[in-house]
Amino acid sequence: MKTLHPFLAVMLLAVPAPGEEPRLYNPYDRPKNGPPLTNVFHKAQPLWLWDKLKQPKHHPSARMPDFKFSDEEAMDALAYLKSIADPSFPKQEWPPWTAKTEDTMNDEELTEMMNLTDMGKAVWGNARCTVCHKANGPGGTIIGGFVDLRVGGIDLQIAQAKLERDWLYSWVKEPKSYFLDTLMPRYRLSDSEARALVEFLLRDEAFRPTTEPKPEAPGRWKALDDPSRISRGKRLIELSRCVVCHDIKGILELLSFPPRPAPPSENTVSWLFYDVRCLSCHSIEGRGGTYAPDLTSEGSRLKASWIHDFLIQPDLIRPLSQQMPKFNLSPEEAKTVADYVQQFRRDPRVPTSVPPGEAEKGRALFQSKGCVACHTTGEGPGGGVGPTLDFVADRLEPGYLFHRLKHPHAVNPFSAEPDYGLSDEEAAALSAYLLGKKK
Amino acid sequence: MPLFPLFVPSVLFVLSVLFPGPSQAETLDLGRAIYMQRCFWCHGETGHGDGPSAVGMFPRPRDFVAADYKIRSTPHGHLPTDEDLLRVISRGIPGTPMPAWVKILSQEEHHALVAYLKSLSPRFAAEKPQPLPVPDGPANPEAGKEVYRKARCFLCHGEAGRGDGELTATLNFEWGIPHSARDFTRGWTFKGGHEPHDIYLRITGGLNGTPMGPYADILTDQERWDLAHYVASLDLEPSATTEDFLVTAALIEGNLPETHDGPAWQKARMLTVPLAGQIVQSPPLRWWTPSAGACNVRALHNGHDIAFLVEWDDPTGKPEPLPDSAFLQFPAQEGSKPYFLFGDSDNPVKLWHWQAGNTAEEWTATGSANTEVRPAIFQVYPSYKEGRWRVLFRRSLSGEPSFEAGKFLPVLFSVRDGANGESGNVRATSTWLYVTVERPRSFRPWLLALAYMLGAGVVELWVLAKLKS
Numbered sequence: 001m002k003t004l005h006p007f008l009a010v011m012l013l014a015v016p017a018p019g020e021e022p023r024l025y026n027p028y029d030r031p032k033n034g035p036p037l038t039n040v041f042h043k044a045q046p047l048w049l050w051d052k053l054k055q056p057k058h059h060p061s062a063r064m065p066d067f068k069f070s071d072e073e074a075m076d077a078l079a080y081l082k083s084i085a086d087p088s089f090p091k092q093e094w095p096p097w098t099a100k101t102e103d104t105m106n107d108e109e110l111t112e113m114m115n116l117t118d119m120g121k122a123v124w125g126n127a128r129c130t131v132c133h134k135a136n137g138p139g140g141t142i143i144g145g146f147v148d149l150r151v152g153g154i155d156l157q158i159a160q161a162k163l164e165r166d167w168l169y170s171w172v173k174e175p176k177s178y179f180l181d182t183l184m185p186r187y188r189l190s191d192s193e194a195r196a197l198v199e200f201l202l203r204d205e206a207f208r209p210t211t212e213p214k215p216e217a218p219g220r221w222k223a224l225d226d227p228s229r230i231s232r233g234k235r236l237i238e239l240s241r242c243v244v245c246h247d248i249k250g251i252l253e254l255l256s257f258p259p260r261p262a263p264p265s266e267n268t269v270s271w272l273f274y275d276v277r278c279l280s281c282h283s284i285e286g287r288g289g290t291y292a293p294d295l296t297s298e299g300s301r302l303k304a305s306w307i308h309d310f311l312i313q314p315d316l317i318r319p320l321s322q323q324m325p326k327f328n329l330s331p332e333e334a335k336t337v338a339d340y341v342q343q344f345r346r347d348p349r350v351p352t353s354v355p356p357g358e359a360e361k362g363r364a365l366f367q368s369k370g371c372v373a374c375h376t377t378g379e380g381p382g383g384g385v386g387p388t389l390d391f392v393a394d395r396l397e398p399g400y401l402f403h404r405l406k407h408p409h410a411v412n413p414f415s416a417e418p419d420y421g422l423s424d425e426e427a428a429a430l431s432a433y434l435l436g437k438k439k
Numbered sequence: 440m441p442l443f444p445l446f447v448p449s450v451l452f453v454l455s456v457l458f459p460g461p462s463q464a465e466t467l468d469l470g471r472a473i474y475m476q477r478c479f480w481c482h483g484e485t486g487h488g489d490g491p492s493a494v495g496m497f498p499r500p501r502d503f504v505a506a507d508y509k510i511r512s513t514p515h516g517h518l519p520t521d522e523d524l525l526r527v528i529s530r531g532i533p534g535t536p537m538p539a540w541v542k543i544l545s546q547e548e549h550h551a552l553v554a555y556l557k558s559l560s561p562r563f564a565a566e567k568p569q570p571l572p573v574p575d576g577p578a579n580p581e582a583g584k585e586v587y588r589k590a591r592c593f594l595c596h597g598e599a600g601r602g603d604g605e606l607t608a609t610l611n612f613e614w615g616i617p618h619s620a621r622d623f624t625r626g627w628t629f630k631g632g633h634e635p636h637d638i639y640l641r642i643t644g645g646l647n648g649t650p651m652g653p654y655a656d657i658l659t660d661q662e663r664w665d666l667a668h669y670v671a672s673l674d675l676e677p678s679a680t681t682e683d684f685l686v687t688a689a690l691i692e693g694n695l696p697e698t699h700d701g702p703a704w705q706k707a708r709m710l711t712v713p714l715a716g717q718i719v720q721s722p723p724l725r726w727w728t729p730s731a732g733a734c735n736v737r738a739l740h741n742g743h744d745i746a747f748l749v750e751w752d753d754p755t756g757k758p759e760p761l762p763d764s765a766f767l768q769f770p771a772q773e774g775s776k777p778y779f780l781f782g783d784s785d786n787p788v789k790l791w792h793w794q795a796g797n798t799a800e801e802w803t804a805t806g807s808a809n810t811e812v813r814p815a816i817f818q819v820y821p822s823y824k825e826g827r828w829r830v831l832f833r834r835s836l837s838g839e840p841s842f843e844a845g846k847f848l849p850v851l852f853s854v855r856d857g858a859n860g861e862s863g864n865v866r867a868t869s870t871w872l873y874v875t876v877e878r879p880r881s882f883r884p885w886l887l888a889l890a891y892m893l894g895a896g897v898v899e900l901w902v903l904a905k906l907k908s
Binding site for chain 2: 033063065067186235238239240241244245252254255256376
């Protein structure tokens with residue numbers, strides 16, 4: 001597989017012949033990086049849009065050029081965008097209290113709201129939204145580190161100054177229905193989980209702008225419906241060639257793209273990668289993101305059973321901010337992915353079996369070589385520098401364990417692990433010892 | 440000979456009956472045979488632009504099946520005419536791997552290729568491309584300048600037309616999408632020709648499949664005609680011919696300027712020095728596509744110090760992925776003229792080397808592989824604005840090498856555009872030129888003249904006194 005330039009790449013999602021390696025969707029191979037603007041008025045509030053047009057760099061993670069629009073021009077462009085918004089954009093029924101502020105709710109409504117936002121907070125946590133998105137912490141600090149530009153996470157501090165409730169619901173539930181090429185995974189949230197998350201995002205102070213917005217002149221946005229403004233706005237959007245990065249209804253398309261293939265059929269590994277957008281963060285053979293481990297040869301390293309369990313319940317193997325989100329995969333789906341990794345993601349240098357060795361000799365070597373200084377094995381004291389090996393046999397493929405003991409730096413050139421120059425016999429003995437470390 | 444006009448067509452008619460031209464099938468066969476020999480490498484066996492050599496090319500070789508052609512005399516989204524295709528095959532596309540075939544293929548072969556390319560897309564059978572009319576009335580480039588602003592061309596092509604607009608920079612650097620808007624100061628890089636007529640057609644119909652869209656419905660015919668003349672007027676007029684090899688440091692009084700726009704620079708003659716890619720030595724690679732095609736050089740001295748001002752266009756002043764850099768090269772030994780690429784083992788060179796981020800170093804080299812770096816004994820004052828680097832190098836006249844009036848010292852200029860992947864020997868370079876400094880005006884002749892006048896006066900007085908007595 002070659003690395004394709006995102007712009008040139010065709011999304012190769014054709015169904016592979018049996019036994020052939022499936023083509024995996026790479027969300028970076030997309031024709032346009034900007035979200036579609038046709039329905040942007042259903043997504044965001046006019047003031048926020050106006051600000052975005054006037055000061056694109058206001059927003060630290062934004063990567064839109066500054067078009068230097070005058071106030072009038074920004075209004076014209078907005079007028080056109082408003083005029084093309086689809087009136088049949090999906091709307092939800094919301095309980096009447098959702099339109100109220102907290103101080104005008106009665107006790108019952110307040111309790112309902114609090115319960116819902118609590119549940120939303122749990123969804124937010126499980127989905128690890130903070131890996132990509134920024135928010136104000138309870139004390140005004142930022143949870144979850146930085147917004148990584150390439151992930152394109154939207155700075156959620158402005159959620160409440162920006163987003164419309166109906167849009168937010170459809171976005172967290174089915175991101176692709178709004179922006180087909182988004183990097184955001186689909187979490188398979190239930191209706192109530194999605195509602196809870198929406199309430200949390202629209203109520204919690206973590207998502208409130210830190211500065212009070214200036215009060216708006218009443219009727220300011222009425223001017224957007226002026227037909228002459230709309231036609232001026234269309235011309236301006238044409239001239240600014242916004243269609244190079246955004247889909248906009250009614251504006252001449254300039255770039256040519258290969259026709260979009262149909263999405264892969266459901267319940268295949270191709271479909272799961274398409275749906276969950278694994279390659280937004282992971283990479284395989286140079287394609288994909290750089291935020292999570294490379295999966296190119298994980299099949300030689302990890303046991304299929306461990307991959308399966310990890311996908312269902314991503315464990316605490318990393319600090320919170322770097323944990324893999326829970327995507328609510330079914331056991332069958334987890335198996336499909338684990339099987340794919342086992343079958344295709346292999347490193348031919350890693351042996352598939354271990355020469356026989358004596359576990360007792362391995363135990364002695366573990367002490368005498370000093371491994372114990374960095375690793376624990378669940379037998380007596382050990383160091384905390386290297387990963388714990390208490391249940392290493394559940395996680396790692398035996399062949400990989402042997403290979404890694406023999407060539408620690410071939411596997412990871414930056415590993416702190418010393419190369420002891422172990423003989424085959426010694427490595428086999430250590431492997432035999434460690435392969436007894438199971439739950 | 441009034442019968443001649445009738446005579447020629449009738450002879451042609453008789454000839455064409457006697458020797459009929461190739462049939463359509465024969466033409467296609469010929470076209471296909473040439474295609475498979477010459478074009479397939481890039482454009483691919485089936486014409487999808489995916490030949491074995493196309494890997495990593497941007498822009499991609501044209502996909503003849505999709506038939507989204509850039510260089511057309513027709514409206515946006517339309518097919519090109521036969522003449523358009525003949526012309527582009529014959530001239531090639533500057534700045535891209537697409538070669539010019541005019542000297543390699545005959546006219547007949549050109550026509551056969553056009554027929555074959557057209558057969559690759561069903562669109563040609565269904566559509567009849569019609570050329571757009573081009574105005575031939577007077578044009579006003581000044582009015583065109585205003586259209587340039589109004590139509591927001593600067594977004595991509597930059598305020599000064601150097602291809603450094605903000606939208607281009609965002610596409611290139613934020614998103615890694617290498618659609619670069621044309622630098623209008625480099626007329627020779629235009630893909631479809633640099634005459635106002637060509638530019639008019641590009642503006643009117645756009646370049647299919649690129650961010651360069653059509654302006655047919657946005658601007659009037661006259662506006663586009665004015666605009667085409669304005670764009671054509673931005674081409675760098677070389678101020679000197681390429682036969683001019685001498686940089687003369689003009690003499691000024693007082694301090695040498697430390698800025699790039701002081702009035703003192705008006706005293707220095709500007710020399711436009713052509714630069715070419717370094718294509719002699721590889722590894723790392725022969726460099727056919729340098730970003731700079733020329734640099735402007737001026738020099739001043741004040742009897743103590745000498746200053747060189749080197750200016751060149753670079754659409755990207757950003758430090759990523761590699762820093763931009765430039766150097767002046769001199770022979771390290773008096774009276775020698777070393778090999779122009781970093782000298783040779785017998786004839787070392789000295790380099791005044793500057794790298795963006797303001798590092799200045801003096802390099803000594805005896806060939807590309809043998810360089811030694813020392814702290815600079817010269818100063819640099821760089822600036823980057825509107826797509827142009829201006830770097831001022833200043834040093835004392837004495838030193839190694841020393842600059843003296845009447846002496847012609849070899850000098851060479853070289854620049855690298857990091858954003859274009861240039862570093863080390865991957866660079867644009869001039870050949871050896873010469874530098875000399877203007878002779879200081881000496882006061883001796885004046886003193887002599889004064890002494891002579893005084894002497895003559897004294898003699899005269901003496902004679903007068905003698906006469907009186």
